[in-house]
Amino acid sequence: MKQPNSTYSPLAALNTPAGRALIALAIVIVFGVLFNAEGAFFKPGTHRDAFRQASVYGILACGMTLVIITAGIDLAVGSVLALSAVCCAKMAIHWQWSPWLVICATVLVGAGSGWVSGGVTARLGVQPFIATLAMMVFARGLAKYFSGGMKVSTAVQQPDGTYEYVDVPDLFRMIDTRVFGGNVSVVTLIFLGCVAVAYVMLAYHRWGRELYAIGGNEEAARLSGVPVALSKTLAYVASGAFAGIAGICQAAQEQQGDPEAGTGYELIAIAMVVIGGTNLMGGRGGMGLTLLGVMTIGYLEKILSINAVPEAARLMLTGVIIIAAVLTQRRGRT
DSSP states (O other): OOOOOTTOOHHHHHTSHHHHHHHHHHHHHHHHHHTOTTTGGGSHHHHHHHHHHHHHHHHHHHHHHHHHHTTOOOTTHHHHHHHHHHHHHIIIIISOOOHHHHHHHHHHHHHHHHHHHHHHHHTTOOOHHHHHHHHHHHHHHHHHHHHTTSOBOSEEEOTTSOEEEOOOOHHHHHHTOEETTTTEEHHHHHHHHHHHHHHHHHHHSHHHHHHHHHHHOHHHHHHTTOOHHHHHHHHHHHHHHHHHHHHHHHHHHHTSBOTTTTTTHHHHHHHHHHHHTOOTTSSOOOHHHHHHHHHHHHHHHHHHHHTTOOHHHHHHHHHHHHHHHHHHHHHHHO
16 A cells, blocks of 8 residues: 655645745735735736736746856846847838848847857856856947947938838737737737747756756766757857847837847846746756746736836845845755
């Protein structure tokens, strides 16, 4: 007769990364119920908008998860988003390229930026913090250079110096719309698609297992035959590609390419990944955890917004939450 597992305990389950992430999300939801801004929290539109506003950050968090699992970090995603948004707007609005060509070219811009960061980190041995910090500055400068320091909008400058307004591209209209009776934003579906792709790669592909091995012990992974340099570089390429997708969504929602877009987005993406439970030391984590982190930060931002909490207070609270999440991870390892 099979004996029941006497070591199982609900409290032990709550002390896992997933359990702690669920507790954090539950606490935020309770705050929303208590501070509901005269019932605004209970309206379906509030939840729809919370997911829509968190989606661009969440797409960045998908790539950030892959990098952090290798014990790395990517500080450039916000700037790469801006560069991608500027390129996307240039191609879609000014040059009027076809939507698929715009999408492919923009994702390649992001992936190329990630390839440079990953190559400097994995091939040249530069610390990820330094390599991606350099790319953060470089990509921001490149975005300003391509845009002439101005927003790339539907006001197109003519050879005689005058401006002529053109229509918003169909690609932008399609992304910045709602489906299923207006209850779900297309950008949210794009985010969920990114989560699904990253989940499959981590859970079922050999490359995903290699990333976990590198984050757990890079030298042991190398001795076991893992192509460490290639796998790490591909993690940054994927992060850059996700930043390119986020740039397309950002440009579509704003109907312009802003070289100043994405400032500070990398910090929010990191917060989402860490609050979800992915370990900053590498080797542990996953997309399911990141999804919980995205929901937690997304709902927290929305609850603070509907209660008219100033942006300065939101930023300070995000910093406190990151520290709390890291300390919780340390306690969970002891």
